[in-house]
Amino acid sequence: MLLLRCPYCGVDADETELAPGGEAHLTREGPNSSDAAFEAYVFLRRNPRGVHFERWRHAYGCGKWFHAARDTATNQVFGTYTAQCSAPPQDLLDRIADATGGERA
Amino acid sequence: MSEFLSRPYEGFARVEQSAPRAMVSLRGDLGSQAMAAAVSEVSGCAIPEPLRLTQAAQDDDRGGGQTSGQSGAQHGGQYGAACLWMSPDELLLLGPAGTGPELAARLTEALAGQHHLAVDVSEARALFRVSGPAAREVMMKITPADVARMGPGDARRTRLAQIAGALWMEREAAIEVACFRSVGAYVAELLTTAARSGGEVGLLHPAAT
Numbered sequence: 253m254l255l256l257r258c259p260y261c262g263v264d265a266d267e268t269e270l271a272p273g274g275e276a277h278l279t280r281e282g283p284n285s286s287d288a289a290f291e292a293y294v295f296l297r298r299n300p301r302g303v304h305f306e307r308w309r310h311a312y313g314c315g316k317w318f319h320a321a322r323d324t325a326t327n328q329v330f331g332t333y334t335a336q337c338s339a340p341p342q343d344l345l346d347r348i349a350d351a352t353g354g355e356r357a
Numbered sequence: 358m359s360e361f362l363s364r365p366y367e368g369f370a371r372v373e374q375s376a377p378r379a380m381v382s383l384r385g386d387l388g389s390q391a392m393a394a395a396v397s398e399v400s401g402c403a404i405p406e407p408l409r410l411t412q413a414a415q416d417d418d419r420g421g422g423q424t425s426g427q428s429g430a431q432h433g434g435q436y437g438a439a440c441l442w443m444s445p446d447e448l449l450l451l452g453p454a455g456t457g458p459e460l461a462a463r464l465t466e467a468l469a470g471q472h473h474l475a476v477d478v479s480e481a482r483a484l485f486r487v488s489g490p491a492a493r494e495v496m497m498k499i500t501p502a503d504v505a506r507m508g509p510g511d512a513r514r515t516r517l518a519q520i521a522g523a524l525w526m527e528r529e530a531a532i533e534v535a536c537f538r539s540v541g542a543y544v545a546e547l548l549t550t551a552a553r554s555g556g557e558v559g560l561l562h563p564a565a566t
Contacts, residue, residue, distance in 0.1 A: 260445050261407050261513075266501030269516050312516040314444035 254327060259334045261314040273307030276319050277339055301325050303348055305340055308332075321348060359538055361483060361545035368552035370492045374545065375484035375533065378436065379457035381450040382443075383464055385473030395467035399460055400450050402440035410512040410525050413438035441512045441525055449523070449535075454479075483541030485548055488531040494558040496524060496532055498551045504532070505561055518547050 254267040263269075274297065281293040298304070304324045309317045319337075321330040321344055330351060331344045365373035385392050393404050401413030414437075441449040452460050457477035464475035487495050496504040502515040502524060512525035520543060522536040536544045550556075 263408065263513065264503070266516075269501055312521050313514050314447075316444065 254322075254329070256308060256318075256320050256329060257332050258310045258313060258316065259318050259332050260316040261310065263310070263313055265310055265313055269310065269312040271309040271311040273309055273317065276305040276307045303330070303352065307335070323352075359483065359541055361541040362485070362549070366549045366552065368495075368549065368554050369557045370487055370489040370495045370552045372495070372545075372548045372552050373486050373488075375486045376436075377454040377479070378484060379450075379452040379454060379460055379477070380479045380482055380535075381452070381457055381460045381464065381475060382478045383448045383450055383473065383475045384446050385468065385471060387442075387446060387448065389471065391468060391471045392473070395464055396440060396448065396450070398467055399463045400438045400440055400452060402438060402450070404448070405440055405442040405512070407442055407445070408513050409510055410439055410441045410527070411510075412440075412527060436527060439525075439527060441523070443512075443514060443523070449478075481538055482535050483538045483544065485534040485536075485544060486531055487534060487548060487552065490530055491557060491561070492530055492532050493561050495548065495552045496534075497558060497560070498556075499547055500524065507532070517544060520544070 255264050256267075256270060257263070258265050278293060281290045285293075301324055303321060305319060305321050307317060308320050309315070317335045318332055319335060319340070320332045321340060322328065323330070328351070330348045333341055333344060360374065362372065362374040365371055383396070387404055396402055396404055402411040405411045436451075438453075439451040441451070443449050450460060450464075457479035461475045461477040464473075468475065493504045493507070496502070499518045500515050500522075502513055504524065507513075507524070507526055509526045509529050512523065514521070514523045516522070517534070517536060520536060520540045522534060522544065525533050527533060534544065534548065
């Protein structure tokens, strides 16, 4: 079972209160992008074994989207952060580096 | 308002359908002064902190010399106006039954020029009350919310078994439950089943077992 702290309301939300939103920090390819780039944007995901940045929605709570950093193999949660950013915050990246011994996120 | 429980159910906690109340959903910038002024003017409540609710002083305390100085939480009778925190940009205002359209109209007027939305949702929701010393144990069976740590003044939206709902406490040992009216019958069965005698958990209130 996964417990993620919603950065908006502060609730330690149970997994069943949340809706998953897949990989975070995707860049949307616009109308002038190449077919290959657009295909990658729509279909291709990292699916790592290890640290993964992903989107979640507090669907049964405040209804807000947020981000979480989670280890896909152990379900260890490194932290959650708001949706108003296009990359993970540096302090979270530092924490992950400390926790994983420098494994590249 | 639809009737889902014709009379209170007495299990190891009491489950009843609450008397109708006006419910107005209000969205906007909760940190703005205009919002605080509008909510205070219309409902008499302050803007609640996240996961909390505020209650207005009872009408009979107003202008009567503040004899008791008690809030609605201490009165044994009617529940007064309340303001529930729903999300970083949403409140739920509770008021006397039948006043929903008026409350929404007054909020819209008070917030003219501000980005906001005030909608009467009284008829869209069903209200229940689970009360008694073991009321929290009933809720623990059907929601992932940390009801063990909830007390008067706490409010939160969560999941009730398969559906979305809200829980809050305006007074000790009584948990208010709101859900969409369309799933009211489901919630009535859910609560009465969870409260059935013999189903005590005994975790928070061993005396009930």
